Amino acid sequence: MKLLLLVIVLFLFNPIVESQQPTYLSHACLNATTFAINSTYQANRDALLSSLSSNGTRASGFHNTTAGRSPDMVYGLFLCRGDLSTSVCRACVTFATTDISQRCPVDATAVVWYEECLLRYSDRNIFSVVTEAPTFLTYNSTQNVTQPERFKMLAGFMMNETARAANEITGGKKFATGEVFISALQKLYALAQCTPDLSVTDCDRCLESAIGYLPTGRLGGRFLNPSCNIRFEFYPFYNLTSAVAAPEETKQNKSNRIPVLFASLSAIFGLVLVSAFGFLLWRLRNNQGKENSEEIQLLDLVNEHTGESFSGENVGKSQEFPFFRLDTLHAATNHFSDDNKLGQGGFGPVYKGTLANGKEIAVKRLSRTSGQGLVEFKNEIVLIARLQHRNLVKLLGCCLEKNEKLLVYEFMPNGSLDVFLFDSSSAAQLDWQKRFSIIKGIARGILYLHEDSRLKIIHRDLKASNVLLDRNMNPKISDFGMARIFSEDKNEAITNRVVGTYGYMPPEYAMRGLFSIKSDVFSFGALLLEVVTGKKNNSYYFFENGESLLTSAWKLWSKGKGMDLIDQLLVPSCVASEVLKCIHIGLLCVQGDPADRPTMSSVVVMLASDTVPLPRPAEPTFPALRAIAEPAEPTSNDGVFSINEVTISNILPR
Known part of the structure; x- marks a missing residue:
């Protein structure tokens, strides 16, 4: 009986049981x-699999090698989960070398995944190269979490931090785990891993892409591709002891585990900051009567949304949306020096800043004469403070002091997408794979706004200058001043104040003020075609036989000459099938009838799959475009509106 109890206790405290039989x-x-039976390639493949099996005890849990010579050379590798022992790794690799031969007997390229390891081989070089297909996605239950917004906030933070930790490990396993309290009694566990041969940039790109596919509203899930994998569960699915202190762990590795106290302290920290907001509000109302009532209302707005309650629980939103002191931002921007000015938008000027801790920021400064900017300011606080997605620019906080109204964002060192697309000296930096990755990232960001965030949000001003690029050229959608919130049961609205940019506006919006989620789909389609062609839609018709980019694209595509559209800089790197698929999807998105345009969820699926059939698009119609010579300047009087009002946001790198 005592022995039975001991076994039960050991199982409860270390639920990962090392098995010699891997879980497929x-x-x-x-x-x-494919290759022929008894061919040289088969002999090389078998020799490679034997070599991989014999190297299964490597402490790194990873090994890549080749067998044979060109043209029959075979490339292969295995990757074991970073928390497992060398004996479990060896058993999985040994089993996989036999199993993959049976599952893929004559295939020149194959991959197999198990709970404990992956193994792959190919007739092409796969070393130090990100391979994002094929993929394997699964989640454990169709049941959603009980507090989806709180869960998404904490899970999103944890997944990104775990991925960052995995990517920062050098000279060993690109592997990390993390855990965070979702409630007082419930933890969430996460794991992220790349093949160690990837560069920091490629690992980051792979993991960011993987996180985007992960079903974070579910009770657990995982995403696998040949280069990286990521997983989260509500139970410790990895070996806790090994993950904390692996034999080869260094001081840097020990920092990979995310502090469990983060979520536990968030409520206390949030309460303190909300109290501080309350005190600041009292001080402004009682000791600074000279402050105008508009600024007080804005401070109320910040206080309201930073301490918001989710399902009866204070999440401490102020932790992710702090209130900056004016003197801090003056010091960071050298008193808003012209040397630090990044650009000028309808909202006001944007400045680069550096905080005392070295963190770079971008500061939007509301023009004191801009009534329209005040509307944008309120909109950005209400919307962006609630949104968390890696393809949306992050709002770090705001400042309301001495009649200043400032928004503080993460700094995007590569600036905006239009700088790269439409500048011949910069466009060469965007090869096809980078552009295709940018297209998919923008699509995921819009999908989040339309369907996956707590709010149904219509951006209304999606364009190349409103897509910022981070250090690794990952796209982040910005400028939510024109965005509108829709209730779940509402799909469209009409306004007599048309805002946005010509060339990206759908005809029903430009002519009748009707907007919906399909308005953003149209804008995405126009932007997609710009990324492929390197040409601006809103100026293209001036020098291309009077035709817009959309019309010209449709005519060439319908004649089977779609590849004639491509930016010539992409010719050496492009994949013709992907380019033609993107043009096809772009044309579907810019259909004249909103009902004929796909949803963004369909767009994301179409971009990720080569087997989804695509309907034939009709010719785009946009008669209003020809009547406009130049976009109108934004009005500075918020009380006077015109059907042709357009807001321009040409912001330089920030």
Whole structure:
């Protein structure tokens, strides 16, 4: 009886039982290329699998090698989960070398995934190269979490921090785990891993892409591709002891585990900051009567939204949306020096700043004469403070002092997408794979706004200058001053104040003021075609036989000449099938009838799959475009509106 109790206790405290039989997950036989039985390639593949098996005890849990010579050379690798022992790794690799031969007997390229390891081989070089397909996605339950917004906030933070930790490990495993309290009694566990041969940039790109596919509203899930994998569960699915202190762990590795106290302290920290907001509000009302009532209302707005309650619980939103002191921002921007000015938008000027801790920021300064900017300011606080997605620019906080109204954002060192697309000296930096990745990232960001965030949000001003690029050229949608919130049961609205940018506006919005989620789909389609062609839609018709980019694209595509559209800088790097698919999707998005345009969820699926059938698009119609010579300047009087009002936001790098 005592022995039985001991076994039960050991199982409860260390639920990962090392098994010599790996748990199969999925496999892919990429049979575009096959080899003949008893061929030289088969002999090389078998020799490679034997070599991988014999190296299964490597402490790193990773090994890549080749067998044979060109043209029959075979490339192969294995990757074991970073928390497992060398004996478990060896058992998984040994099993996989036999299993993959049976599952993919004559395929020149194949991959197989298990709970404990992955193994792959190919007739092409796969070392130090990000391979994002094929993929394997699964979640454990169709049941959603009980507090989706709180869960998404904490899970999103944890997943990104775990991925960052995995990517920062050098000279060993690109592997990290994390855990965070979702409630007082419930923890969430996460794991992220890249093949160690990837560069920091490529690992980051792979993991960011993987996080985007992860079903974070579910009770657990995972996403696998040949180069990286990520997973979260409500139970410790990895070996807790090994994950905390692996034999080869260094001081840097020990920092990979996310502090569990983060979420536990968030409520206390949030309460303190909300109290501080309350005190600041009292001080402004009682000791600074000279402050105008508009600024007081804005401070009320910040206080209201930073201490918001989710399902009866204070989440401490102020932790992710702090209140900056004016003297801090003066010091960071050298008193808003012209040397630090990044650009000028309808809202006001934008400045680069550096905080005392070295963190770079971008500061939007509301023009004191801009009534329209005040509307944008309120909109950004209400919307962006609630939104958390890696393809949306992050609002770090705001400042309301001495009649200043300032918004503080994360700094995007590569500036905006239009700088790269429409500048011949910069466009060469965006090869096809980067552009395709940018297209998919923008699509995921819009999908989040339309369907996955707590609010249904219509951006209304999606364009190349409102897509910022981070250090790794990952896209982040910005400028939510024109955005509008829709209730769940509402799909469209009409306004007599048309805002946005010509070339990206759908015809029903430009001519009748009707906007919906399909308005953003149209804007995305126009932007997608710009990314492929390197040409601006809102100026293209001046020098291309009077036709817009959309019309010209449709005519060439319908004649089977879609590749004639491509930016010539992309010719050496492009994948013709991906380019043509993107043009096809772009044309579907800019259909004249909103009902004919796909939803963003369909767009994301179409971009990720090569097997989804695409309907034939009709010719785009946009008669209003030809009547406009130049976009109108934004009005500075918020009380006077015109059907042709356009807001311009040409912001330089920030």
